[in-house]
Amino acid sequence: xxxxxxxxxxxxxxxxxxxxxxxxxxxxxxxxxxxxxxxxxxxxxxxxxxxxxxxxxxxxxxxxxxxxxxxxxxxxxxxxxxxxxxxxxxxxxxxxxxxxxxxxxxxxxxxxxxxxxxxxxxxxxxxxxxxxxxxxxxxxxxxxxxxxxxxxxxxxxxxxxxxxxxxxxxxxxxxxxxxxxxxxxxxxxxxxxxxxxxxxxxxxxxxxxxxxxxxxxxxxxxxxxxxxxxxxxxxxxxxxxxxxxxxxxxxxxxxxxxxxxxxxxxxxxxxxx
Amino acid sequence: xxxxxxxxxxxxxxxxxxxxxxxxxxxxxxxxxxxxxxxxxxxxxxxxxxxxxxxxxxxxxxxxxxxxxxxxxxxxxxxxxxxxxxxxxxxxxxxxxxxxxxxxxxxxxxxxxxxxxxxxxxxxxxxxxxxxxxxxxxxxxxxxxxxxxxxxxxxxxxxxxxxxxxxxxxxxxxxxxxxxxxxxxxxxxxxxxxxxxxxxxxxxxxxxxxxxxxxxxxxxxx
Ligand SMILES: Nc1ncnc2c1ncn2[C@@H]1O[C@H](COP(=O)(O)OP(=O)(O)OP(=O)(O)O)[C@@H](O)[C@H]1O
Ligand SMILES: [Mg+2]
Numbered sequence: 001x002x003x004x005x006x007x008x009x010x011x012x013x014x015x016x017x018x019x020x021x022x023x024x025x026x027x028x029x030x031x032x033x034x035x036x037x038x039x040x041x042x043x044x045x046x047x048x049x050x051x052x053x054x055x056x057x058x059x060x061x062x063x064x065x066x067x068x069x070x071x072x073x074x075x076x077x078x079x080x081x082x083x084x085x086x087x088x089x090x091x092x093x094x095x096x097x098x099x100x101x102x103x104x105x106x107x108x109x110x111x112x113x114x115x116x117x118x119x120x121x122x123x124x125x126x127x128x129x130x131x132x133x134x135x136x137x138x139x140x141x142x143x144x145x146x147x148x149x150x151x152x153x154x155x156x157x158x159x160x161x162x163x164x165x166x167x168x169x170x171x172x173x174x175x176x177x178x179x180x181x182x183x184x185x186x187x188x189x190x191x192x193x194x195x196x197x198x199x200x201x202x203x204x205x206x207x208x209x210x211x212x213x214x215x216x217x218x219x220x221x222x223x224x225x226x227x228x229x230x231x232x233x234x235x236x237x238x239x240x241x242x243x244x245x246x247x248x249x250x251x252x253x254x255x256x257x258x259x260x261x262x263x264x265x266x267x268x269x270x271x272x273x
Numbered sequence: 274x275x276x277x278x279x280x281x282x283x284x285x286x287x288x289x290x291x292x293x294x295x296x297x298x299x300x301x302x303x304x305x306x307x308x309x310x311x312x313x314x315x316x317x318x319x320x321x322x323x324x325x326x327x328x329x330x331x332x333x334x335x336x337x338x339x340x341x342x343x344x345x346x347x348x349x350x351x352x353x354x355x356x357x358x359x360x361x362x363x364x365x366x367x368x369x370x371x372x373x374x375x376x377x378x379x380x381x382x383x384x385x386x387x388x389x390x391x392x393x394x395x396x397x398x399x400x401x402x403x404x405x406x407x408x409x410x411x412x413x414x415x416x417x418x419x420x421x422x423x424x425x426x427x428x429x430x431x432x433x434x435x436x437x438x439x440x441x442x443x444x445x446x447x448x449x450x451x452x453x454x455x456x457x458x459x460x461x462x463x464x465x466x467x468x469x470x471x472x473x474x475x476x477x478x479x480x481x482x483x484x485x486x487x488x489x490x491x492x493x494x495x
Contacts, residue, residue: 069394106400116395120413120492129409130399162493175395182399 006076011088013081020045020080020218021066021186027074028061028242035061036242038075043186048212048219050229053239054265059222062239063188066220067110068101079104080185106134109184113191115171117163123150123174124159127181135182142181149177153207169200173207180211187211189221193228201225208232226269230254238262275460282461285452289465292448297473299365299444300431306370307430308423311377315385316407318378336375342436344368349440365437373430377423384419385411417489424481428474445469 009024019042028036036058043049051059064070066077068084076093077084086093087100096104117126127146131137137145150159153173163171172192179187189208193201205228211217212232223229229236230250237247238259246259257263317329336344348357349364359367388411396406435446449462 067394067398069397102400102402105397108398110394110398112391112394112398114391116389116391118392118395118410118414119494122493130401133405133409134400134402164493179398 006086006093009076009083009086009093011091011093012083013078017044018081019043019078020047021220022078023062023066023075024078025075026065026072026077028058028065028070029073034242036065039242039244041237041244043218043220045185045218046216047234048221048232049235049237050221050223050233051237051239052223052226052229052265053237053245057239058242059239060190063110063190063220063222066186067108067188068105080107106182107185108188109179109182109186110188110190111172111175111179111192113194115163115168115175115195117171117175117178119163122160122162123155123166123177126163126174127178130178130182146177146181149180150174152180152210153177154203167200168196169203172196172204176204176207176211180215184217186218186220189219189223191222191224193223193225224269226254226266238265240265277460278458281456281458282465285462286465288452289445289448289462289469292443292445293469293473295442296431296434296444296469299362299369299434299437299442300427302366303369303373303434304427304430306366307373307377307426310370310374312381312412314374314378315381318382319385333375333378336372337379341369341372341433342439344372345436345440361437361440361442365440365442369430369433369437372433373426376426376429380419380422380426381415383422384415387418388414413492414494417485417492417494420481420485420488424478424485427481428477431473431477432470 013019013022021041021043023039023041026036026039027034039058039062041049041062051062053059061070065072066079066084072085076086082104083093083096084101084104085096087096088094117123118129121129124143124146127149128139128142131142131145132139135142147156147159150156153176155170155173155177158166158170158174163174166174176192192208193204196204205225208219208221209232211219221229221233233250235247236250236253238245238253238257238261240261246253246257246262253262254266257266314329314333318326318333320326345365345368348368349359349361352359352364392410392414393406396410401410434442434444437444438447438450441447445466449459449466452462453459
């Protein structure tokens with residue numbers, strides 16, 4: 001990052017209604033291509049926010065920056081009140097060191113389009129790896145937690161299978177259990193149904209519905225499934241060209257979009273369905 | 274006419290079998306060094322430190338571009354000038370271990386690179402440390418694709434152990450030479466050496482192939 005000390009950004013976010021996730025003037029570019037331009041986005045605790053938008057509009061990048069899979073070029077991201085990309089030093093923020101990043105990152109979990117399960121581990125081992133080796137849980141406790149979560153996603157009977165023996169929908173459900181086993185406060189879903197056959201998409205979306213109704217998780221989701229997004233989201237953000245073009249409640253955004261680009265995008269999506 | 278003497282053959286066989294033990298030991302030790310050091314070389318080239326990456330890459334390149342026999346001579350005869358006085362065995366193990374470490378590091382590099390980026394990302398999302406990620410996630414997956422190359426170099430190191438005879442390590446070739454200069458008979462000792470190498474190499478290559486498919490199955494990757 002070019003500027004060493006940031007001013008104008010608070011050292012932490014306080015108060016009863018502080019957001020769980022806060023992007024403040026976050027900029028991301030690859031070389032001369034600016035992918036996200038001074039993004040401001042807050043997600044409240046327990047809120048389910050869905051990001052929609054055309055290909056290349058920066059949806060995945062938002063999630064990857066929050067998971068610290070991508071660095072940022074400007075601004076600050078806060079998670080649970082504390083800066084993620086930066087850390088306080090004296091009375092200003094400096095770029096975070098890896099120790100700080102790991103500490104804050106532990107509050108975030110992510111599921112990927114391609115599942116990314118560890119192929120040499122069984123479903124159960126996938127779900128125990130982090131709890132045992134990162135959280136320092138005993139094998140017995142980690143196993144119990146993993147078995148509970150696999151049961152929750154309907155994969156209890158496949159717990160000793162390797163991913164290569166599981167269908168895409170089954171792998172994605174294990175991946176969700178694996179992420180939840182780390183007890184994150186924030187869950188990120190990047191097109192988790194896009195690599196699935198149409199007939200198994202429901203398996204995965206039903207698990208996500210369950211998370212919304214039964215867990216107090218803060219969730220950020222990218223999806224192309226507008227019906228699903230409309231059903232379960234508290235808020236929809238329409239991204240266009242690296243900016244939030246329009247956002248609002250699902251009803252507002254889908255039934256009564258204000259911006260022309262939103263209307264165009266939604267009618268194009270409707271035609272494709 | 275071929276003058277093959279069976280009584281002589283059986284006379285020298287015990288001596289050559291003892292030397293076979295030394296050959297196996299040299300190959301085994303040398304390979305053990307190469308397997309570990311090769312991994313160090315490969316991982317060192319993946320650290321964020323550019324200096325380290327370039328330095329190790331140059332060392333690997335240098336070792337790969339110069340003959341093994343020169344490296345053996347160098348460690349044994351030039352070492353003492355730097356205060357490094359080594360026995361033929363130690364010098365030989367260092368030289369051959371280093372040499373094959375350079376080759377194995379390239380094999381590992383290919384294996385490590387073949388692990389999909391998504392595996393790293395999943396490990397990061399679970400907050401695994403870099404060391405954990407390597408040893409629990411990346412290296413196990415890099416192993417099956419590396420095994421064929423590792424097997425080739427295991428056979429290779431076995432076949433290169435005769436070069437240690439130049440500094441007096443009493444392996445097979447050295448012993449056969451000694452028998453030859455004592456008795457002026459070379460046909461039987463050299464033929465036996467050839468047969469023994471064949472008998473060692475062929476099963477090794479087959480065993481590696483079996484091990485590779487066993488490992489893939491064990492890791493659930495087929
Ligand atoms: N590693 C990278 N190097 C260069 N450019 C990149 C890289 N990753 C993403 N981009 C670019 O950043 C922009 C935003 O990408 P992003 O993946 O966030 O889009 P998206 O909205 O998720 O699109 P999609 O719906 O196709 O998944 C695109 O123009 C993409 O080409
Ligand atoms: Mg995307």
